Amino acid sequence: xxxxxxxxxxxxxxxxxxxxxxxxxxxxxxxxxxxxxxxxxxxxxxxxxxxxxxxxxxxxxxxxxxxxxxxxxxxxxxxxxxxxxxxxxxxxxxxxxxxxxxxxxxxxxxxxxxxxxxxxxxxxxxxxxxxxxxxxxxxxxxxxxxxxxxxxxxxxxxxxxxxxxxxxxxxxxxxxxxxxxxxxxxxxxxxxxxxxxxxxxxxxxxxxxxxxxxxxxxxxxxxxxxxxxxxxxxxxxxxxxxxxxxxxxxxxxxxxxxxxxxxxxxxxxxxxxxxxxxxxxxxxxxxxxxxxxxxxxxxxxxxxxxxxxxxxxxxxxxxxxxxxxxxxxxxxxxxxxxxxxxxxxxxxxxxxxxxxxxxxxxxxxxxxxxxxxxxxxxxxx
Numbered sequence: 569x570x571x572x573x574x575x576x577x578x579x580x581x582x583x584x585x586x587x588x589x590x591x592x593x594x595x596x597x598x599x600x601x602x603x604x605x606x607x608x609x610x611x612x613x614x615x616x617x618x619x620x621x622x623x624x625x626x627x628x629x630x631x632x633x634x635x636x637x638x639x640x641x642x643x644x645x646x647x648x649x650x651x652x653x654x655x656x657x658x659x660x661x662x663x664x665x666x667x668x669x670x671x672x673x674x675x676x677x678x679x680x681x682x683x684x685x686x687x688x689x690x691x692x693x694x695x696x697x698x699x700x701x702x703x704x705x706x707x708x709x710x711x712x713x714x715x716x717x718x719x720x721x722x723x724x725x726x727x728x729x730x731x732x733x734x735x736x737x738x739x740x741x742x743x744x745x746x747x748x749x750x751x752x753x754x755x756x757x758x759x760x761x762x763x764x765x766x767x768x769x770x771x772x773x774x775x776x777x778x779x780x781x782x783x784x785x786x787x788x789x790x791x792x793x794x795x796x797x798x799x800x801x802x803x804x805x806x807x808x809x810x811x812x813x814x815x816x817x818x819x820x821x822x823x824x825x826x827x828x829x830x831x832x833x834x835x836x837x838x839x840x841x842x843x844x845x846x847x848x849x850x851x852x853x854x855x856x857x858x859x860x861x862x863x864x865x866x867x868x869x870x871x872x873x874x875x876x877x878x879x880x881x882x883x884x885x886x887x888x889x890x891x892x893x894x895x896x897x898x899x900x901x902x903x904x905x906x907x908x909x910x911x912x913x914x915x916x917x918x919x920x921x922x923x924x925x926x927x928x929x930x931x932x933x934x935x936x937x938x939x940x941x942x943x944x945x946x947x948x949x
Contacts, residue, residue, distance in 0.1 A: 574925035580927050584826040585826045595610070612795070626779065629782075633782060643776050647778065649789060651707065651708055655705060656708070661712065663715050663720070665905050668741060690870075702734055706734070711727055718863055718864030797809075853937045883916075883917040899920070900919070900921070
């Protein structure tokens with residue numbers, strides 16, 4: 569099987585990820601406490617080890633500001649619904665994931681003003697257009713660092729500076745960039761950073777994260793059980809407990825810890841260069857096929873290893889099924905980002921998306937190219 573849907577969830581994982589997740593489930597997958605039994609203490613220590621390795625990755629000074637969530641969607645909802653009030657204004661783009669668009673759609677019905685900025689044909693945001701939309705009541709700018717449809721990389725450093733100079737909170741959805749592209753919350757002026765654990769950070773499903781700037785007040789998203797102050801009915805107001813109600817997914821967090829450590833061992837930049845090489849080869853070969861429409865940048869410049877395409881006169885779902893018959897696992901449809909498809913002209917059937925990862929090979933890319941040629945010729949088996 570050739571798996572190239574790493575933009576949904578990475579597969580396979582490093583062996584260390586599987587081993588530690590299983591080790592956790594067998595030996596310390598219990599409620600984390602620092603003042604209880606040895607299993608609970610080990611769980612507690614793993615929790616904080618993972619916070620620290622994540623903070624090291626993103627240049628976050630205080631591990632208490634790193635909040636564990638069950639996925640990026642939860643982190644985005646915590647931020648949007650904890651910050652925005654009626655009469656506030658938020659700026660974002662049409663390229664965002666539904667985890668941003670749907671909460672903002674709901675908040676707009678409660679009196680929050682929402683501006684959706686367009687992008688060019690490659691999915692790139694025009695910084696000048698962003699500046700023009702800033703108002704006196706603009707409270708938040710939300711940017712998808714890397715498009716889950718096109719792989720386009722936004723200039724978050726420039727956007728972060730604009731936000732900081734304007735006194736606006738800057739939130740980055742790093743679901744498709746964390747673990748793959750360098751992110752520095754200090755240099756990039758990021759106030760809120762959201763990510764998924766199961767994608768380019770190589771952890772298992774069921775864990776994500778939210779970084780909250782030291783000086784950023786937000787309402788709690790929900791209240792409930794915490795490892796601290798459990799003798800009181802008032803929810804703690806300090807981090808991370810304020811936003812970590814209920815039982816955390818310790819085995820998923822343990823797997824994430826190993827995924828991040830694997831990236832550090834191999835070298836994030838080495839992984840990025842390798843996947844860029846796979847994408848460069850794939851792009852070069854696909855551009856030779858006149859019946860293949862490539863969306864986004866035609867080269868690896870300013871894009872990651874995420875590629876959307878369509879085959880002329882064959883809808884994306886059919887292509888996906890035919891690829892699966894050839895034991896190639898890709899993604900088809902809208903990739904939870906519906907508005908970008910209006911601009912691309914793909915609203916009817918979406919696109920086929922290929923996203924190779926560190927464990928793919930050039931032979932895999934060759935097999936994908938051969939399969940696309942066969943599908944166009946009507947050779948399905």
